Amino acid sequence: xxxxxxxxxxxxxxxxxxDKGLKELFAEAFxxxxxxxxxxxxxxxxxxxxxxxxxxxxxxxxNFAPLLTEQVYLPFIPAQRVEDACAASTFAFRDAVMAIxxxxxxxxxAGGVEKMTDLPRERNRYWLGVSGDVEWERxxxxxxxxxxxMIAMRHMHEYGTTREQLMKVAIKNHRNAxxxxxxxxxxELTMExxxxxxxxxxxxxxxxxxxxxxGAAVVILCRADWANKFTDKPVYIAGIGAGTDYLAxxxxxxxxxxxxxxxxAQDAYRQxxxxxxxxxxxxVHDCFTIAEILxxxxxxxxxxxxxxxxxxxxxxxxxxxxxxxxSGGLKAKGHPIGATGTGQICEIVHQLxxxxxxxxRQVKGAKIGLxxxxxxxxxxxxxxxxxx
Amino acid sequence: xxxxxxxGVYVPKYRxxxxxxxKAWGNFAADGVKExxxxxxxEDVVTMAIEASNNAIKSAGIDPKNIxxxxxxxxxxxxxxxxxSVTVAAAIGAExxxxxxxxxxxxKAGTAALLACLERVxxxxxxxxxxxxxxxxxxxxxxxSLEHALGGAAAAFIIGKKNIIATIDKSYSLSMETLGERFRxxxxxxxxxxxxxxxxxQNAITATIKNLQKSLNLEPKDxxxxxxxxxxxxxxxxxxGKLGFSKKQLSTGNLAEYTGDVGAASTLxxxxxxxxxAKHGEKILLASxxxxxxxxxxxxGAPLAAPKIEIKEYLQNKEYIDYVKYLKLKKVLxxxxx
Amino acid sequence: xxxxISLPSYLNTIDQRYRLIGKKCKSxxxxxxxxxxxxxxxxxxxxxxxKLSGRGKIHAFxxxxxxxxxxxxxxxxxxxxxxxxAVIELEEGPRIIGQLTDCDPNPEKIRIGTEVRATVRKLxxxxxxxxxxxxxxxx
Numbered sequence: 001x002x003x004x005x006x007x008x009x010x011x012x013x014x015x016x017x018x019d020k021g022l023k024e025l026f027a028e029a030f031x032x033x034x035x036x037x038x039x040x041x042x043x044x045x046x047x048x049x050x051x052x053x054x055x056x057x058x059x060x061x062x063n064f065a066p067l068l069t070e071q072v073y074l075p076f077i078p079a080q081r082v083e084d085a086c087a088a089s090t091f092a093f094r095d096a097v098m099a100i101x102x103x104x105x106x107x108x109x110a111g112g113v114e115k116m117t118d119l120p121r122e123r124n125r126y127w128l129g130v131s132g133d134v135e136w137e138r139x140x141x142x143x144x145x146x147x148x149x150m151i152a153m154r155h156m157h158e159y160g161t162t163r164e165q166l167m168k169v170a171i172k173n174h175r176n177a178x179x180x181x182x183x184x185x186x187x188e189l190t191m192e193x194x195x196x197x198x199x200x201x202x203x204x205x206x207x208x209x210x211x212x213x214x215g216a217a218v219v220i221l222c223r224a225d226w227a228n229k230f231t232d233k234p235v236y237i238a239g240i241g242a243g244t245d246y247l248a249x250x251x252x253x254x255x256x257x258x259x260x261x262x263x264x265a266q267d268a269y270r271q272x273x274x275x276x277x278x279x280x281x282x283x284v285h286d287c288f289t290i291a292e293i294l295x296x297x298x299x300x301x302x303x304x305x306x307x308x309x310x311x312x313x314x315x316x317x318x319x320x321x322x323x324x325x326x327s328g329g330l331k332a333k334g335h336p337i338g339a340t341g342t343g344q345i346c347e348i349v350h351q352l353x354x355x356x357x358x359x360x361r362q363v364k365g366a367k368i369g370l371x372x373x374x375x376x377x378x379x380x381x382x383x384x385x386x387x388x
Numbered sequence: 389x390x391x392x393x394x395x396g397v398y399v400p401k402y403r404x405x406x407x408x409x410x411k412a413w414g415n416f417a418a419d420g421v422k423e424x425x426x427x428x429x430x431e432d433v434v435t436m437a438i439e440a441s442n443n444a445i446k447s448a449g450i451d452p453k454n455i456x457x458x459x460x461x462x463x464x465x466x467x468x469x470x471x472x473s474v475t476v477a478a479a480i481g482a483e484x485x486x487x488x489x490x491x492x493x494x495x496k497a498g499t500a501a502l503l504a505c506l507e508r509v510x511x512x513x514x515x516x517x518x519x520x521x522x523x524x525x526x527x528x529x530x531x532x533s534l535e536h537a538l539g540g541a542a543a544a545f546i547i548g549k550k551n552i553i554a555t556i557d558k559s560y561s562l563s564m565e566t567l568g569e570r571f572r573x574x575x576x577x578x579x580x581x582x583x584x585x586x587x588x589x590q591n592a593i594t595a596t597i598k599n600l601q602k603s604l605n606l607e608p609k610d611x612x613x614x615x616x617x618x619x620x621x622x623x624x625x626x627x628x629g630k631l632g633f634s635k636k637q638l639s640t641g642n643l644a645e646y647t648g649d650v651g652a653a654s655t656l657x658x659x660x661x662x663x664x665x666a667k668h669g670e671k672i673l674l675a676s677x678x679x680x681x682x683x684x685x686x687x688x689g690a691p692l693a694a695p696k697i698e699i700k701e702y703l704q705n706k707e708y709i710d711y712v713k714y715l716k717l718k719k720v721l722x723x724x725x726x
Numbered sequence: 727x728x729x730x731i732s733l734p735s736y737l738n739t740i741d742q743r744y745r746l747i748g749k750k751c752k753s754x755x756x757x758x759x760x761x762x763x764x765x766x767x768x769x770x771x772x773x774x775x776x777k778l779s780g781r782g783k784i785h786a787f788x789x790x791x792x793x794x795x796x797x798x799x800x801x802x803x804x805x806x807x808x809x810x811x812a813v814i815e816l817e818e819g820p821r822i823i824g825q826l827t828d829c830d831p832n833p834e835k836i837r838i839g840t841e842v843r844a845t846v847r848k849l850x851x852x853x854x855x856x857x858x859x860x861x862x863x864x865x
């Protein structure tokens with residue numbers, strides 16, 4: 001099997017962008033990724049594309065990927081839409097990696113895009129509830145905030161996790177996002193403000209929840225032995241772990257754990273031959289505050305039930321033992337569903353190359369990075385490990 | 389012989405007090421009603437009927453597969469076409485060869501369905517039981533005085549031939565054309581009443597009760613209990629009093645004071661309350677009203693063995709709401725239409 | 727919005743939604759609810775129907791505030807504002823998510839471990855058709 005490297009990464013800003021549609025968002029990320037290839041690339045060398053999206057709004061559900069590739073002057077190549085809810089684009093990335101690993105392709109594009117902010121609220125709430133076990137979970141009257149809120153309640157009940165610990169996730173990630181020009185929110189939060197906010201799904205307030213966002217992200221991959229033709233700073237893929245779980249939380253034996261992510265992490269660590277201790281920086285899926293704590297536990301940064309303590313000790317802040325979500329995470333950087341996973345990879349690429357735009361966000365000397373991307377309430381997950 | 393082998397009721401949890409109407413409108417037009425039951429936002433006559441029916445099945449101690457008749461009486465079914473009795477049958481687990489029917493368009497639909505169910509079970513030789521459930525939550529325009537009295541509740545009875553706890557001895561029915569009194573045309577959401585100065589209610593019930601007493605050779609004193617249709621909290625007492633019944637005979641089955649007018653479920657909800665306290669051998673006289681009247685004589689037999697949720701429990705388990713919440717539950721303040 | 731769960735699909739599950747009929751695996755005895763083609767525990771394919779009592783305990787809960795429910799519940803939220811949703815552990819074993827009804831949606835009053843029973847209520851109305859199904863109410 002061939003090793004694989006990332007030679008270029010690009011993403012749009014995340015946020016509310018009424019003047020940009022799916023095509024414009026994708027093109028913007030694509031152009032940035034192409035420009036990011038240090039020694040340049042002829043886009044005609046890209047042999048195949050894998051693009052993740054949920055398809056929010058339903059405007060373009062069929063033949064989604066070729067519509068985007070032909071817009072960026074890449075007609076005729078195989079292009080596939082990949083859907084695994086909020087983990088769509090890391091599953092797309094996984095397919096792209098495997099296409100190269102198999103020896104079938106040399107240069108492949110992986111990306112993701114989502115347009116979420118142009119819908120009436122009523123339609124938005126429809127689309128936010130399509131990735132669980134719709135028949136049984138949704139009909140109880142809940143979207144994902146409610147599902148994660150119940151996970152949080154159980155986590156608090158079993159392990160004593162506190163609302164303050166949840167809020168520390170949001171406060172940390174908002175602080176990090178201040179130094180991310182592409183983040184949706186660039187304002188710090190205070191504990192007092194968070195705790196006083198009205199509940200939207202108890203125990204969650206608006207500050208426990210990531211926003212809806214527009215955005216796109218693209219990475220360009222090639223076989224590792226070609227990487228130096230394109231760049232002096234390739235980022236190598238050390239492990240691509242993935243897993244699935246029962247979609248409905250009522251079917252899971254322990255609702256405080258995301259088995260899909262645990263399995264993905266074990267798979268990725270085994271492939272990479274590294275341990276949680278070896279990771280220098282991680283981007284994890286904090287769609288809700290509790291989700292970052294679950295992520296710590298799934299990827300082995302903390303024992304099950306003890307994730308909250310990392311926040312009390314400041315271990316996951318930039319400058320801490322293992323910085324998590326230096327980009328601001330989904331919570332503050334934004335969460336354009338299909339773009340989120342490859343967007344995490346973009347951040348890790350910059351962190352490992354040491355070239356994030358604002359030095360305050362840079363995790364110094366990072367050599368091994370990890371992304372953790374979850375679909376729905378844990379029905380799907382990927383964990384990828386990168387090294388320079 | 390066929391008779392009642394089990395029964396159960398359901399009264400929704402929410403109540404609104406007369407004072408709330410007085411605060412909102414300056415008056416409360418439902419005579420003698422202190423408070424009334426209010427159907428919850430996720431309830432309707434079907435859900436109330438299912439609860440009451442399940443209670444009745446438990447009290448009779450029968451397997452729902454042993455039911456071959458499901459009759460639902462209501463004036464406020466959720467669908468004008470599509471039988472609600474079928475939904476109730478599916479929900480209680482009465483499957484396959486079951487006869488279902490909705491009895492509707494009159495507040496005497498409850499007794500009409502009870503008598504029809506009795507006749508069905510009597511003439512059926514399968515040995516299976518019938519379920520009759522009266523469930524109602526009539527609605528009127530919020531700015532009409534007719535609306536003030538309207539509540540909601542359900543009562544269900546299992547009719548069978550074995551383990552009878554009360555026999556339905558005899559009935560007398562009267563049909564009476566009425567004009568301008570409690571009506572609702574097709575496609576209209578609310579009942580109307582032109583408030584004509586007529587005595588139809590009193591005349592019809594007086595006629596059926598007197599005729600039934602005469603045919604049985606009984607007098608008011610021979611009955612331990614009397615139940616009369618309750619459009620409000622006073623009408624039943626007025627009519628029963630004129631017919632020579634005492635307050636004591638009426639009070640157990642005069643529930644409108646606490647539930648309001650529960651339409652087609654009125655007399656059967658009261659019958660359930662009376663059965664809870666009646667003793668062996670006691671007679672009950674019941675008379676419904678709605679463009680005519682059915683008067684029925686019932687004799688109490690053996691008490692119920694199986695446990696049941698008593699009406700008392702439902703009447704005590706309550707939560708008071710204010711008038712704005714009431715309007716929301718009645719969907720008066722909603723612009724949302726499905 | 728148009729339908730998310732078609733009426734024929736809904737009709738296929740009314741035994742579950744109206745009466746909580748589970749499927750007990752003949753190989754391992756596990757009660758599957760909602761039913762599955764293959765047993766969640768052992769993969770077995772032979773089941774017998776079991777009517778669940780509807781009694782259970784709250785395993786986890788949340789309070790869905792106005793605007794946080796799927797759009798088909800807008801009508802209900804217009805009437806009542808917030809409502810409770812819980813994972814219920816049924817006494818026969820399986821867990822299921824359900825809405826809490828006739829229950830004050832106050833997080834100080836609902837507890838993990840609170841005993842509940844199932845009751846059939848209106849879930850929502852769409853295309854002019856009412857969907858009835860189980861909810862749970864504190865005992």
